[in-house]
Amino acid sequence: MVEVYWDQDDNxxxxxxxxxxxxxxxxxxxxxxxxxxxxxxxxRRGGPVGYVIDPNQxx
Numbered sequence: 213m214v215e216v217y218w219d220q221d222d223n224x225x226x227x228x229x230x231x232x233x234x235x236x237x238x239x240x241x242x243x244x245x246x247x248x249x250x251x252x253x254x255x256r257r258g259g260p261v262g263y264v265i266d267p268n269q270x271x
Contacts, residue, residue, distance in 0.1 A: 213234070213235055213236070213237045213265070214231040214232050214233070214234050214235070215231060215232040216228055216230075216231050217229045217230045217231060217232075237265075238269070238270060238271060240269060241265055241266075241269045241270065242269065243263055243265070244263070
């Protein structure tokens with residue numbers, strides 16, 4: 213997993229400003245199934261690309 217760092221661009225839109233080094237997902241973290249993508253979108257993108265993890269589950 214990686215931690216994603218967010219910032220705002222010059223227009224005030226949210227954008228990714230960087231990310232942490234990759235690390236294993238802690239064993240106590242419950243990964244929930246992400247919302248379903250449409251068939252067309254999942255074929256194009258290859259399925260979900262990320263999960264949001266509750267920060268309270270990460271030591």
